[in-house]
C-alpha cells in the first residue's frame with residue numbers, strides 16, 4: 001500500500017512539475033505525462049505525411065518559436081528564419097554548445113568535432129578548418145583534388161557507353177574518395193572499393209533506421225529496457241565499423257611514422273599527418289592538451305561521416321530534380337558552354353559568370369534539405385529570443401527544412417524553380433542547409449566546391465537520361481531524420497563537342 005502511495009505521489013509530483021515548468025518555456029502543444037509531445041509528433045507526421053509537415057503544423061498554431069517536450073525534456077524549436085538567425089547568429093555565442101543525449105555519444109564520448117564542447121571543441125575546430133584549408137579547402141588545391149577524382153570516376157563510367165548506373169553508388173565513391181584523399185592520401189578504386197561499399201551499406205542501414213526515439217527517451221530508461229537498449233546498440237553498430245576502419249588506418253600510419261617508413265615534411269601529406277605533427281608539438285608544451293590519439297581518430301571519424309553522405313545525397317537529389325526538369329538542365333548547359341567556350345572544364349573561378357548554375361544548386365539544396373534540422377544546441381546562459389527568455393541549459397534546434405520552405409518567402413514552396421532567385425533580392429540568404437552561426441557546417445566550402453564542380457562539369461559533358469521510373473521527390477527512404485531519395489538508375493550520355 002505504501003509503495004503504491006509512493007509511486008502515485010511521484011507520478012503526481014512529476015506531472016505537476018512538468019505543468020509548472022511549461023509556464024517557463026515558449027508555448028507548444030500540451031505534453032502527455034512522461035511521453036511529452038511524442039504522440040503529437042507521431043499523429044501529425046502520419047496525418048500530414050512527414051515530420052517536417054508536423055513541425056509546420058505546430059508553427060501555424062504557435063508561431064515561429066515553440067516548445068516540444070521530448071519525454072520530460074523541453075526542446076525549443078526555431079521555425080522562422082529571423083528567429084533562427086537571432087539565436088544562431090546574432091546571439092550565437094549563447095548557443096555554441098551541443099546538446100547530445102549521453103547514450104547517443106558512446107562512440108565519440110565528447111571527442112572530435114561534432115559533439116564536443118568548450119575550449120576543446122574550439123581548438124579542434126580551428127585546427128581542422130586550418131588544416132583542411134591547407135589540404136583541400138584552399139581554392140586551387142581543392143579544385144585540383146575534386147577534378148582529379150571527377151576525371152577518374154567518370155572515365156570508369158564512360159566504359160559503360162551510357163548504360164544505366166545506380167546513381168548513389170557513383171556519387172558515393174566519388175565523394176568518398178575526395179574526402180579520404182584529404183584525410184589519408186588515398187582514394188577508393190577497384191582494389192578497395194568493396195571495403196568502402198561494405199561500410200557505406202552498413203551506414204545506410206543505420207540512417208534508414210535512425211529515429212528521434214533516443215533523443216526523446218531519457219538515457220537511463222533506454223538502458224534499463226533490454227528492447228530499447230538492443231535497438232540503440234543495433235543502430236550504432238555500423239558506426240563502430242567506421243570507427244574501427246579509421247582507427248586501423250590511424251594505427252598503421254602512426255606505426256609507419258614511428259618506424260621511419262612514412263616521412264613527414266613540415267606540414268605532412270594529409271590531415272592525419274598534420275594532426276600527428278600538431279599532437280606531438282602540443283604534447284611537448286602541455287601534457288593536458290586535447291590533442292591525443294582518440295581526438296585524432298574522432299576528428300577523422302567526424303569528417304569522414306559528415307563529409308561523405310551529405311554531399312553525395314545532395315548530388316543524388318540534384319540529378320532527380322534535373323531529370324524531372326530537362327529544360328533546367330538545358331539552360332545550365334547553355335550558360336556553361338558560353339562561359340567555357342565548350343572547350344575546357346568549368347572552374348571555381350567561373351562562379352561569378354554562372355548565376356544560373358548557382359541558383360540551381362541553391363534550389364536543389366533548399367528542396368533536398370537533407371538534414372531537417374541543425375544539430376541540437378544548448379543555451380549556455382539565460383538569453384532572450386523573440387518574446388521569450390530561453391533558460392540556461394535548454395536544448396534548442398533550428399528546423400532548417402521548415403525555414404527553407406516558408407510560403408511567404410518561397411512562393412509555391414515545393415516547386416523546383418531556380419528562377420525565383422532572380423525575381424527576389426537576397427533570397428539565397430534564406431537557404432541555410434549548412435546551419436548558421438559559429439557551429440555551422442565545417443565542411444561548407446568543400447561541399448559547395450564539390451557541388452559546383454561535379455554538377456557543372458557533369459552537365460557540360462553528359463546529357464542525363466532516366467532509366468526506368470524515377471523516384472518522385474516525395475519518395476524518400478528511411479525515417480525522415482535524413483532526407484534520402486529511393487535508389488534509382490540513370491544514364492550519363494556523353495555529349496560530343
Ligand code: HEM
Nearest residue numbers: 114306307310311374375434435436439440441442443447
Ligand atoms: C551538402 C553537404 C553538407 C550539408 C548539407 C551539411 C550540413 C551540416 C549541418 C546542418 C551541420 C550542423 C550545423 C549546425 O549545428 O548549425 C553540419 C555540421 C558539420 N559538418 Fe556538414 N554538411 C555538409 C557537408 C560537410 C562536409 C563535406 C564536411 C567535412 C569535410 C562536413 C563536416 C561537418 C562537421 C565537422 C560539422 C560539425 C561542426 C561543429 O560542430 O563545429 N559537412 N553540417
